[in-house]
Structure formats: structure tokens, C-alpha cells
Amino acid sequence: MEQxxxxxxxxxxxxxxxxxxxxxxxxxxxxxxxxxxxxxxxxWNLLAGYSGQxxxxxxxxxxxxxxxxxxxxxxxxxxxxxxxxxxxxxAGLVGLFLGVLTLRMKDSYLALTTIAFAEIFRLxxxxxxxxxxxxxxLSVPGLFGDITSKLxxxxxxxxxxxxxxxxxxxxxxxxxxxxxxxxxxxxxxAASAMGVKVVRHKIIVFTISSAMAGVAGGFLAHYNQLxxxxxxxxxxxxxxxxxxxxxxxxxxxxxxxxxxSLEIIAEYVKEFGNYHLMIFGLILILVLRFSPQGIAGLxxxxxxxxxxxxxxxxxxxxxxxx
Amino acid sequence: MLEVKNVDAGYGKINILNDLSLKARENNxxxxxGPNGAGKSTxxxxxxxxxxxxxxSIEYNGKDISSLxxxxxxxxxxxxxxxxxxxxxxxxxxxxxxxxxWAFKKDKQKVTQQLExxxxxxxxxxxKRNEKAGLMSGGQKRTLEIARMLMSNPKxxxxxxxxxxxxxxxxxxxxxxLHGLKDDGITLLMVDQNIRDSIGYSDYVYVLExxxxxxxxxxxxxxxxxxxxxxxxxxx
Numbered sequence: 001m002e003q004x005x006x007x008x009x010x011x012x013x014x015x016x017x018x019x020x021x022x023x024x025x026x027x028x029x030x031x032x033x034x035x036x037x038x039x040x041x042x043x044w045n046l047l048a049g050y051s052g053q054x055x056x057x058x059x060x061x062x063x064x065x066x067x068x069x070x071x072x073x074x075x076x077x078x079x080x081x082x083x084x085x086x087x088x089x090x091a092g093l094v095g096l097f098l099g100v101l102t103l104r105m106k107d108s109y110l111a112l113t114t115i116a117f118a119e120i121f122r123l124x125x126x127x128x129x130x131x132x133x134x135x136x137x138l139s140v141p142g143l144f145g146d147i148t149s150k151l152x153x154x155x156x157x158x159x160x161x162x163x164x165x166x167x168x169x170x171x172x173x174x175x176x177x178x179x180x181x182x183x184x185x186x187x188x189x190a191a192s193a194m195g196v197k198v199v200r201h202k203i204i205v206f207t208i209s210s211a212m213a214g215v216a217g218g219f220l221a222h223y224n225q226l227x228x229x230x231x232x233x234x235x236x237x238x239x240x241x242x243x244x245x246x247x248x249x250x251x252x253x254x255x256x257x258x259x260x261s262l263e264i265i266a267e268y269v270k271e272f273g274n275y276h277l278m279i280f281g282l283i284l285i286l287v288l289r290f291s292p293q294g295i296a297g298l299x300x301x302x303x304x305x306x307x308x309x310x311x312x313x314x315x316x317x318x319x320x321x322x
Numbered sequence: 323m324l325e326v327k328n329v330d331a332g333y334g335k336i337n338i339l340n341d342l343s344l345k346a347r348e349n350n351x352x353x354x355x356g357p358n359g360a361g362k363s364t365x366x367x368x369x370x371x372x373x374x375x376x377x378x379s380i381e382y383n384g385k386d387i388s389s390l391x392x393x394x395x396x397x398x399x400x401x402x403x404x405x406x407x408x409x410x411x412x413x414x415x416x417x418x419x420x421x422x423x424w425a426f427k428k429d430k431q432k433v434t435q436q437l438e439x440x441x442x443x444x445x446x447x448x449x450k451r452n453e454k455a456g457l458m459s460g461g462q463k464r465t466l467e468i469a470r471m472l473m474s475n476p477k478x479x480x481x482x483x484x485x486x487x488x489x490x491x492x493x494x495x496x497x498x499x500l501h502g503l504k505d506d507g508i509t510l511l512m513v514d515q516n517i518r519d520s521i522g523y524s525d526y527v528y529v530l531e532x533x534x535x536x537x538x539x540x541x542x543x544x545x546x547x548x549x550x551x552x553x554x555x556x557x558x
Contacts, residue, residue, distance in 0.1 A: 176420075176428075179413070182412070183410050183421050187410060189372075189404065189408070192392050193402045193404060194422060194424045195396030196424055197393050
């Protein structure tokens with residue numbers, strides 16, 4: 001990870017630590033939702049940005065974690081902390097199954113198959129009333145009970161979960177495994193020629209990112225105390241992709257910047273209803289046109305330019321002094 | 323060392339190699355030449371497990387390797403240099419080289435030793451070790467690919483068109499590097515269209531036509547009759 005990324009992360013961490021002291025409950029609620037999207041965008045970035053596998057099933061996988069967690073906490077009375085973990089395992093297993101089926105496919109075939117999976121999943125949970133309560137959604141117990149009085153608890157909990165997810169992604173990306181996965185993104189055949197087991201690595205990444213989505217989905221379910229098919233729509237998936245791409249695909253801080261900024265923008269433009277997606281689309285086009293590596297790429301570019309300017313002026317000063 | 327016996331292979335229902343047999347002798351550079359579509363690259367892919375064989379066998383040191391996947395072949399000491407540029411452009415030179423040692427990636431000491439050996443051998447890579455590979459020139463990329471192959475300590479190299487896209491001067495340097503690898507006890511099986519330049523570095527030559535070996539001889543004999551060999555290709 002670059003020094004600049006580390007510094008930005010440190011600043012964000014400090015801001016996050018003191019945020020509850022300075023903002024009202026509603027702002028804290030928005031930050032909690034942003035944290036959910038940051039986890040989703042970061043885990044999708046692990047898949048698409050680092051290993052090059054574009055999947056549209058990520059929200060469906062989060063939803064599978066959310067429904068599993070919700071259902072077992074409702075029917076078996078298990079505490080949500082444990083049920084979220086079970087949900088993550090189930091989402092990982094669904095991801096593993098989907099990965100085994102699809103990851104030998106290339107680009108558009110993989111994308112289309114994952115779209116089909118997400119739609120089938122959404123239709124099944126929408127039409128099923130006995131177990132999932134259909135389109136109305138399933139009421140599930142809160143992680144700490146009532147939201148309004150326990151908002152700081154939820155904030156702390158999601159903060160810890162986000163940190164754990166980041167730690168997992170960091171360890172993965174900056175390991176031999178991560179290097180191998182990045183080589184697969186760059187050139188699958190060349191990676192094979194190095195002796196890399198390409199499909200196995202892709203499946204492992206798919207499974208891990210699915211489990212991470214499952215954790216995020218489970219947390220959201222027990223925060224909202226409701227899990228509905230709305231989570232699985234292609235619009236929600238589009239949000240996650242936009243966040244990762246606008247923030248900077250294949251960078252560590254990109255999905256964090258993207259998730260945070262788009263969730264805040266979404267709050268300001270929500271009065272336009274679904275038209276707010278047009279605004280996201282416009283931002284996406286502008287970012288891809290002027291900074292294909294997203295906001296993170298833009299920040300790095302400005303930082304490098306500034307660094308270069310400083311070093312040039314320092315050397316000029318030395319020359320003058322001579 | 324490597325023996326291909328009566329192999330048939332191809333893509334789907336289309337057969338490219340027809341009852342092909344040849345040998346890559348130990349510590350030799352064996353050159354495969356022939357017109358476009360003769361099956362030269364397909365043969366290398368078939369040896370490396372990228373294309374399935376439907377008949378015959380491929381033996382390496384007496385062991386049938388025709389059904390082994392590529393990662394197991396790397397473990398056996400076989401490496402493959404692809405025809406096209408195959409560096410990982412967004413990764414640094416150091417990271418590219420590390421991937422060459424994927425087979426023993428957990429042995430950090432061995433990886434470091436191999437890295438240092440490659441940097442000693444190829445100074446251009448040492449100077450740019452932390453730069454992205456995509457920023458290198460064509461010749462430097464080829465050098466990096468060769469060094470990356472050598473990271474796994476191979477005993478047998480399959481090389482597909484090493485001079486493709488390179489200037490004559492750089493191509494000559496690449497041939498010299500490859501020829502020098504024989505001194506390290508490496509056996510090479512190389513496909514090349516650039517016969518005029520590559521023949522001087524080769525020991526033995528097979529001419530492929532329509533998926534089979536049409537002739538074979540010592541490189542010095544082909545070199546003496548180079549004009550006739552090239553003219554016979556033009557008939558195709």
C-alpha cells in the first residue's frame with residue numbers, strides 16, 4: 001500500500017473515532033449505511049479490482065447472508081452476532097458454489113451468469129411468502145435492540161467489522177496470494193505459464209469476497225431489523241459498482257472514498273427519487289472520462305505532481321546556492 | 323530428455339498436429355521451423371498442457387507428461403515463454419520475477435536467492451526493479467520474461483517466437499541470452515520464424531509441415547542449405 005493511502009486511512013480513522021461527538025444521530029445513521037456500502041464496495045473491489053472478475057451477484061450474496069442470519073436468529077433464537085457469522089459462512093458457500101459454476105467463464109459470460117443468478121435469487125425471495133415473507137420482507141431482531149437509543153453501539157460495532165474486513169483485504173492483497181491474484185487479473189495465460197492454478201485462485205477470492213458481503217448484509221439486516229428483496233435489485237448492485245469505480249478500482253482506499261462520498265451525495269439528492277441514479281451515472285461517466293483510476297487515482301496523481309514540484313524547486317534552489 | 327511420440331492435438335474438432343514425433347536432446351537448442359499453420363506453436367502448447375492431445379505421448383525424462391496440467395509441469399522443471407508479450411504490466415519488475423518463483427513461493431530464502439541471481443545476470447532489471455513492467459521497452463520486457471522463467475530453476479524451456487516484434491539488434495541479444503542458458507544445463511525447444519538469425523544459435527532443427535515433421539537435421543546442415551529450406555516454405 002502506498003504511503004499516501006496509509007495517511008488517508010489514518011486521517012479517516014481519527015475522524016471516525018471522534019465523529020459521534022460532533023454529529024447528530026441522523027448523520028451517524030448515514031455513516032453507518034455508508035460503512036455497509038464501503039464493505040460491499042471493498043469486497044467487490046477485491047473480486048473485480050484485484051482479480052479482474054466482474055460479478056453482478058454481490059448484492060445477492062450479501063442478501064443470502066442477511067436472510068440466513070435473519071432466519072436463524074428468528075427461528076432458532078440465536079444471537080445476531082453469531083447468526084451474522086453463520087450468514088457469512090453461508091454466503092461464502094453460495095459464492096463457492098457459484099464460483100465453481102461460473103469462474104471458468106470469461107468476461108461477459110461471467111457477468112451475464114451472475115446477473116441471472118442475482119435475478120433468480122431476487123425472484124425466489126420475492127415470491128416466497130412462507131419463509132422469507134416475500135416482498136414485504138422479514139422482520140429480524142436488532143443487534144443491540146432499539147436503534148434510536150443504541151445508535152453509538154451500532155456505529156462502534158460496524159466500525160469494528162469494517163476494520164476487520166479491511167484487515168482481511170489488506171493481508172490478502174499484500175501477500176503472495178494477493179500477488180498471484182493480481183497476476184491473474186493482468187494475464188491469465190501468463191499466470192498459468194508460471195504454474196499458477198488460475199481457477200482455484202479465482203474461486204478462493206470469489207468465496208472470500210462473498211463471505212465479506214455476507215457479513216455486511218447480515219449486519220445491515222440486524223441494523224435495519226428488516227431484510228427484504230430490495231437489497232438484491234440491480235440498482236443496488238449498480239450503487240456498489242459505482243462506488244468502487246468512482247472511488248478507484250484496484251486501490252485500497254478507492255471503495256472507501258467512493259462508498260462514503262456517494263452515500264453522502266445520495267442523501268442530498270434523494271428528493272429526486274430514482275433520478276438520483278442519473279446523477280451517479282453522470283459522475284461515473286465524468287470520472288471514467290477524466291480519471292479512469294477514480295478519485296483515488298486523481299489524488300495520487302496530484303500528490304505525485306506536488307512531490308515532483310517540491311523536489312524540482314529544491315534542486316533549483318541548490319543550484320542557485322552553488 | 324523430451325520426446326514427443328505420434329501426437330495428435332488440436333482445437334475442438336480441428337486437428338493441428340498429426341502423428342507428430344520429435345526429440346529435444348539434453349542441453350541442446352532444438353529449433354522448430356516451418357510455414358504458418360504448420361503447428362509449431364500448437365506443439366509447444368500441447369507439451370505445456372494448454373492444448374489437449376488426443377493421441378500419442380509426450381515423455382520427459384522417460385515419464386509420460388501428456389496429461390499433466392501446466393502447474394505440475396513447472397514443478398517438473400519445464401517453463402514456457404509465450405509468443406506475445408506476457409509481462410504483468412501493472413506489477414513491478416520485482417513482483418513479476420517473484421511470480422516466476424511461484425512453485426516454491428513459501429521458501430523466502432530461495433526466492434531471495436533467485437531474485438539476486440537474476441539481478442546479477444540481468445543488470446537492466448536490477449536498475450528498474452521497483453518500476454512497473456508495463457513501462458519497459460519491448461526488448462526489456464522479453465528479458466524480464468526470460469528472467470521470470472528462469473526464477474523457477476527450469477531444466478527445459480519451451481520458447482515461442484522469442485524475437486517477435488523486436489528490432490534485429492535486440493533480437494540478437496535475446497538469442498545470445500537463450501543460447502547462453504545451455505551453459506546452465508538448460509535444454510531449449512524453440513519455435514521461430516526468424517530462421518536466418520536463429521539458426522546460428524541452434525543445434526538441431528525440425529521442419530514442420532501440416533502438423534507433422536517433414537525433415538530433421540543438424541542446424542549446421544540447414545544453415546548450409548538455408549536458401550533451399552526457405553524456398554521450399556514459399557511453395558505453401
